[in-house]
Amino acid sequence: MNVAVIGSGMAGLTAARILEAAGAIVTVFDKSKGTGGRLSSRSFEGGWIDHGAPYFSSEQPGFSEFLRDHLPAENLQPWQPHVMGLLGADEQLHSIGVPRNSAITRGLLGDLRFQPSTRIARLVASAEGWQLFNDGESLLGCWPQVVIAVPAPQALALLRDQPPLAEAISTVTMEPCWVTAVRSKTRLTDQADVSVYQDSVIRRIVHNSAKPGRLNTNVYLVQATKSWSLSNLEETAENVGNQLQKRFDQLVSSEGASEILFSHRWRYAFTESPLGQPCLWDAELSLGVCGDWCLGRRVEDSWQSGADLAVRMLKYFEEEKT
Numbered sequence: 001m002n003v004a005v006i007g008s009g010m011a012g013l014t015a016a017r018i019l020e021a022a023g024a025i026v027t028v029f030d031k032s033k034g035t036g037g038r039l040s041s042r043s044f045e046g047g048w049i050d051h052g053a054p055y056f057s058s059e060q061p062g063f064s065e066f067l068r069d070h071l072p073a074e075n076l077q078p079w080q081p082h083v084m085g086l087l088g089a090d091e092q093l094h095s096i097g098v099p100r101n102s103a104i105t106r107g108l109l110g111d112l113r114f115q116p117s118t119r120i121a122r123l124v125a126s127a128e129g130w131q132l133f134n135d136g137e138s139l140l141g142c143w144p145q146v147v148i149a150v151p152a153p154q155a156l157a158l159l160r161d162q163p164p165l166a167e168a169i170s171t172v173t174m175e176p177c178w179v180t181a182v183r184s185k186t187r188l189t190d191q192a193d194v195s196v197y198q199d200s201v202i203r204r205i206v207h208n209s210a211k212p213g214r215l216n217t218n219v220y221l222v223q224a225t226k227s228w229s230l231s232n233l234e235e236t237a238e239n240v241g242n243q244l245q246k247r248f249d250q251l252v253s254s255e256g257a258s259e260i261l262f263s264h265r266w267r268y269a270f271t272e273s274p275l276g277q278p279c280l281w282d283a284e285l286s287l288g289v290c291g292d293w294c295l296g297r298r299v300e301d302s303w304q305s306g307a308d309l310a311v312r313m314l315k316y317f318e319e320e321k322t
């Protein structure tokens, strides 16, 4: 098997590692500079800020084992923060990457072939397999099997000419989320490590610096609510930062005593309405699709989806041989 995997988030790298372990030659592409997708981190003043998922659960059988098998022990740690408010199903606490969350996908990548900063814009069927083109219209090569591990709307854009897959994916909806990283000028002694609010602007505040290895102090990740993110979707990062900082200062009672570090818009942050099956595999086309949105809205769902797709592909090719 010679597989191109589009997307180096948890789903894509899980599929890639399982396929590679079974003998496949795997090449991973990502439009970003590094791995991680929505589990990524930004470097900041010699340390790290996790601006996607701040932590994740690992309740499903097999997930923890998979991570332990593929990651150096020091890259994965349990985190037991002080929590204020009610955590949702996608916010149950368990694990973080150390010194940053993207250490997890970096570790999973291992020595797989990786082409970062490469957005796949088009897939074209040919006699040898799928030709992949980047957004400069350059042909990157040809692969007999392709795994698409990107958020549903981005998968749909690549699969518009494949009606059965496109039809299934178009039933999925995803929601945006604006996040702003702020640094408080003083230590917020009354603030929990994770605070979940019933507020119209802010959904959750996570004390990034409370996680081991981040090498910064008083840095908080402020996550806006779904409705606020939707209403401000096309707003500038500067305006969003100002508004989220203002509300942050009010909620944590630190009037005017914080600075904005950066804001990031996740256009497809969370699954709103999932596909309802672990993955899509079209054996005739040799095309597989996976991602959190197949099953839910958590890192764990991405792992499950990527693993299911890889196992399904391996089973199919094994049966083909006999």
Ligand SMILES: Cc1cc2nc3c(=O)[nH]c(=O)nc-3n(C[C@H](O)[C@H](O)[C@H](O)COP(=O)(O)OP(=O)(O)OC[C@H]3O[C@@H](n4cnc5c(N)ncnc54)[C@H](O)[C@@H]3O)c2cc1C
Binding pocket: 006, 007, 008, 009, 010, 011, 012, 029, 030, 031, 032, 035, 036, 037, 038, 039, 051, 052, 053, 054, 055, 056, 057, 090, 091, 092, 118, 119, 120, 121, 149, 150, 151, 154, 177, 179, 223, 266, 268, 269, 270, 290, 291, 292, 293, 297, 298, 299, 300, 302
């Ligand atoms: C702010 C925020 C907070 C969250 N909090 C939690 C939480 O507390 N707990 C939890 O479990 N989950 C949380 N999540 C959700 C979690 O991050 C996701 O479920 C999970 O990381 C999705 O992984 P994935 O591999 O399916 O997709 P992604 O991580 O989105 O990976 C897709 C990758 O594909 C790449 N890509 C897209 N299109 C292309 C293309 N055309 N060509 C090449 N590359 C492409 C992207 O750059 C990306 O790296 C949160 C998400 C956000 C944004």
